[in-house]
Amino acid sequence: MLDKFITPVIKPLLKPVVMLIHKCGITPDQLTVFGFLIGLLAVPLLAFEMWYGALAAIAFNRILDGLDGALARHANLSSSAGGFLDITLDFLFYAAIPLGFILANPEQNAIAGAILLAAFIGTGSSFLAFAIAAEKFKLEKPQFKYKSFYYLNGLTEGTETIALFIAFCIWPQHFALLAGIFAFACAITIFTRIHGGYHTLKHQEANEVINNND
Secondary structure, eight states: OOHHHHHHHHHHHHHHHHHHHHHTTOOHHHHHHHHHHHHHTHHHHHHTTOHHHHHHHHHHHHHHHHHHHHHHHHTTOOOHHHHHHHHHHHHHHHHHHHHHHHHHOHHHHHHHHHHHHHHHHHHHHHHHHHHHHHHHHTOOOSSOTTSSSOOOOOSSOHHHHHHHHHHHHHOGGGHHHHHHHHHHHHHHHHHHHHHHHHHHHHHHHHHHHHHHHO
16 A cells, blocks of 8 residues: 555665665676575574564565665666566565564464465465456556556555564564454455456456457
């Protein structure tokens, strides 16, 4: 929900760093993989209840995630392969963070963490499934023209998810409550994406039939 407002603010701030990284000869894909590995460090840190160390790993991962796309555009290296790598590792990172909290306190966090992971599967699958169909119909990307594929809006997007992870690290004792609230918000996102995506694609299919019959 907030991505379309946050992204235009962050992009200009990344430009000086992107230019420096480009001069060092680092590729966007290398940055993507490095950022993912940094993000995975949060899992053992969370498991051993090193909350602020995990928060630093999460924050660094998100900074690098913003830089890799900006670097790709700056260096004219944007590609479907890079976009695929980026979104795949992003979703793996998103799933890893609840796992870290489950490992830290299985008795208290396991059920809420499992519900949240199920909700993440719903938001991720509805997001990616629509992107495949959107590519088939060549749907325009009015809010994220620079992305490799169609970004379907929802109540819970990247910005909200990172805010949740930060809250987890600051108030780990409230993980179950926060995870439950966010899972409910994800359920709303899943419903709106399935409902909106289905009717959008039905409309596109109907138009295609009409155009073919003309």
